[in-house]
Amino acid sequence: MSVNPGQPVVAVVQRIEIKKLRQGENLILGFSIGGGMDQDPGQNPFSEDKTDKGIYVTRISPGGPADVAGLMMGDKIMQVNGWDMTMVTHDQARKRLTKKKEDVVRLLVTRKSLEEAVKQSMGKKYPCYKQ
Amino acid sequence: MDNESTYSGYSYKSSHSRSSRKHRERRDRHRSKSRDSSIRDKSVTIQTPGEPLLDAESTRGDDRDDNWGETTTVVTGTSVDSISQEDLTRVCKDLEDSAPLECRRYLGLALGGILGLFAFLTPLAFLALPQLLWRDSLDPCGTPCEGLYISLAFKLLILLISTWALFLRPPRATLPRFFVYRCLLLVLVFLFVASYWLFYGVRVLEPRETDYRGIVGYAASLVDALLFIQYLALVLLEVRHLRPAFCLKVVRSADGASRFYNVGHLSIQRAAVWLLQNYYRDFPVYNPALLNLPKSILSKKTSAFKIYNLGEENSTSNSTGQSRAMIAAAARRRDNSHNEYYYEEAEVERRIRKRKARLVVAVEEAFTHIKRHQDDEGTASSPKHPREVMDPREAAQAIFAPMARAMQKYLRATRQQSYHSMESIINHLQFCITHNMTPKAFLERYLSPGPTLQYLDNSRGRQWTLVSEEPVTAALRQGQVFCLRRLDFSLVVTVTPLPFLSLGEEFVDPKSHKFVMKLQSETSV
Numbered sequence: 193m194s195v196n197p198g199q200p201v202v203a204v205v206q207r208i209e210i211k212k213l214r215q216g217e218n219l220i221l222g223f224s225i226g227g228g229m230d231q232d233p234g235q236n237p238f239s240e241d242k243t244d245k246g247i248y249v250t251r252i253s254p255g256g257p258a259d260v261a262g263l264m265m266g267d268k269i270m271q272v273n274g275w276d277m278t279m280v281t282h283d284q285a286r287k288r289l290t291k292k293k294e295d296v297v298r299l300l301v302t303r304k305s306l307e308e309a310v311k312q313s314m315g316k317k318y319p320c321y322k323q
Numbered sequence: 324m325d326n327e328s329t330y331s332g333y334s335y336k337s338s339h340s341r342s343s344r345k346h347r348e349r350r351d352r353h354r355s356k357s358r359d360s361s362i363r364d365k366s367v368t369i370q371t372p373g374e375p376l377l378d379a380e381s382t383r384g385d386d387r388d389d390n391w392g393e394t395t396t397v398v399t400g401t402s403v404d405s406i407s408q409e410d411l412t413r414v415c416k417d418l419e420d421s422a423p424l425e426c427r428r429y430l431g432l433a434l435g436g437i438l439g440l441f442a443f444l445t446p447l448a449f450l451a452l453p454q455l456l457w458r459d460s461l462d463p464c465g466t467p468c469e470g471l472y473i474s475l476a477f478k479l480l481i482l483l484i485s486t487w488a489l490f491l492r493p494p495r496a497t498l499p500r501f502f503v504y505r506c507l508l509l510v511l512v513f514l515f516v517a518s519y520w521l522f523y524g525v526r527v528l529e530p531r532e533t534d535y536r537g538i539v540g541y542a543a544s545l546v547d548a549l550l551f552i553q554y555l556a557l558v559l560l561e562v563r564h565l566r567p568a569f570c571l572k573v574v575r576s577a578d579g580a581s582r583f584y585n586v587g588h589l590s591i592q593r594a595a596v597w598l599l600q601n602y603y604r605d606f607p608v609y610n611p612a613l614l615n616l617p618k619s620i621l622s623k624k625t626s627a628f629k630i631y632n633l634g635e636e637n638s639t640s641n642s643t644g645q646s647r648a649m650i651a652a653a654a655r656r657r658d659n660s661h662n663e664y665y666y667e668e669a670e671v672e673r674r675i676r677k678r679k680a681r682l683v684v685a686v687e688e689a690f691t692h693i694k695r696h697q698d699d700e701g702t703a704s705s706p707k708h709p710r711e712v713m714d715p716r717e718a719a720q721a722i723f724a725p726m727a728r729a730m731q732k733y734l735r736a737t738r739q740q741s742y743h744s745m746e747s748i749i750n751h752l753q754f755c756i757t758h759n760m761t762p763k764a765f766l767e768r769y770l771s772p773g774p775t776l777q778y779l780d781n782s783r784g785r786q787w788t789l790v791s792e793e794p795v796t797a798a799l800r801q802g803q804v805f806c807l808r809r810l811d812f813s814l815v816v817t818v819t820p821l822p823f824l825s826l827g828e829e830f831v832d833p834k835s836h837k838f839v840m841k842l843q844s845e846t847s848v
Contacts, residue, residue: 224847232841250845282844289848 201278203302204310205270210261210297221289221297222256223249223263228282238266240304246270247277247285249301267301274298432494438509439486442516442549446475446542449523453538457531464536471539478546485553489561496596499789500796503590504559512552519545564589569799570819573598577812578614580606585821592795595807598816599787603776609812610772612738671736678733679770685729686762689722695759719753734769742778743769 212219227236227248238248249267252259269277272288280288289297453461527538564587571594574581582605586594696712713721730748734740755765768777789795790813791805799818807814
């Protein structure tokens with residue numbers, strides 16, 4: 193993950209598909225998010241760069257849909273169903289994830305270990321998925 | 324003993340009355356002409372009456388005394404009539420300093436008083452002479468004259484009071500050259516009064532003028548003009564130099580003590596006077612005993628190499644070569660003197676602190692032995708143990724004994740023993756007891772070296788020499804450097820102008836101070 197203002201963000205991402213679970217009236221995903229454009233980035237325990245105002249996964253309820261799908265705590269969410277999540281406010285992020293009409297959310301998430309894994313498996317040269 | 328000296332003499336502030344300046348100027352011009360020829364560089368002496376007696380002795384430290392006998396050659400042929408070199412210099416200085424200055428200090432004041440009185444009495448003379456000489460032929464003058472009389476009287480009164488307040492002060496310093504503004508004002512006053520007398524003589528006395536109202540008006544205008552001259556004097560002598568324009572850095576050459584002072588537009592000599600008045604208050608007393616590195620550290624360097632000259636008779640050409648070789652060799656040697664200096668310093672510091680602790684404890688204990696006797700206790704104290712009532716002197720002597728040893732050791736450690744005799748310590752103790760001071764207040768005088776003024780006796784004046792490359796009546800400018808020299812040290816003064824300040828403005832609306840909390844929300848989805 194590299195954050196240069198004005199430059200396209202380059203990161204190794206993983207596609208995660210979560211099926212929403214119906215609980216009474218609500219459709220839940222089973223994780224919590226933190227961060228956003230209007231939040232204080234210094235408080236984020238998961239980010240490497242403390243000026244990063246992206247959306248991070250802060251908690252995963254064990255056994256929930258997110259856990260089952262492979263989402264991990266500390267992941268940064270880059271896209272939700274094609275919508276960008278790197279430059280959104282906290283509330284906008286929440287809305288995009290909790291649309292009542294959608295049953296499935298397809299996330300692009302990134303984490304540090306992804307880059308390491310790709311580096312190890314491909315040797316020196318490795319493909320980058322550009323946003 | 325004092326190593327420092329104050330000086331007394333004229334200060335720029337305490338100008339005498341305007342009239343005295345003129346006379347002083349005349350005298351000074353004569354004197355400075357004769358003196359200038361004898362002094363080659365532009366160093367002029369600020370002379371004071373006084374006593375430089377101890378100056379010759381002041382720089383002798385204890386160690387120098389010890390070595391003196393061994394290293395000097397013996398002067399043979401001394402008789403009982405001969406006097407030593409020191410006595411000679413002392414006598415010369417006495418002759419130099421004592422007689423002329425006493426007169427000089429007060430003569431100026433006396434002459435000034437005369438001219439001032441003359442200027443003051445002139446309007447009264449203008450009024451009185453026609454009345455005395457040709458009273459019968461004068462036109463009668465009614466109410467307008469009386470109005471003028473009253474205003475004249477009050478103006479003269481104000482003139483008198485303000486002259487007394489501003490100008491009639493005992494002089495505190497003698498300046499080397501005459502004080503330009505003062506002389507200017509004196510000349511102005513003299514010219515003024517002289518020209519008024521001239522016109523009076525020609526227009527009034529000769530033709531026996533009969534218009535008395537005109538004469539009174541003439542006298543009133545003289546008094547007005549004198550008041551305006553006094554206003555000018557006030558502005559030039561007292562007010563102009565108040566607004567700060569320069570910053571003077573003063574460094575004492577002997578031990579590096581330095582201060583910064585802000586002054587206004589002054590001439591060099593006036594700035595020197597002002598500076599010295601502050602010097603006595605701000606600078607810690609110069610203690611020559613504190614300066615030297617311990618001999619043990621310095622002497623090791625020089626005794627490393629000896630160079631022998633084998634077989635050559637004239638060694639004049641080799642001497643520089645020898646010294647260079649020695650210096651080079653000494654530089655190559657591994658130099659550990661800084662180590663020794665550091666440890667020596669630490670050791671001295673520790674010793675001082677230990678002795679200070681002992682002193683503080685001893686003094687505290689000593690002070691617990693006495694307390695103030697209250698009169699109403701008389702009946703309460705039992706007749707079996709009558710307490711002896713002492714006055715402060717006896718009380719001081721009584722409690723001095725237990726602390727004397729600790730005090731002496733502490734003063735030795737800080738090398739202050741020459742400044743405080745036993746008598747002075749007991750006097751100070753008596754003073755502190757009288758004023759209900761605590762032991763800490765008593766010790767404040769000994770724990771830190773005080774300002775020089777504390778160690779002086781004011782009965783004598785002090786002599787300083789102003790050394791400058793420019794004439795000392797020149798105004799202060801950026802980058803000037805001048806020195807004020809005493810016998811064993813000097814103060815080097817550098818002049819820098821204060822920076823020009825450009826002040827801007829920014830208005831802050833008090834309602835604009837608003838704050839928000841930093842958000843850190845976590846939402847579960």
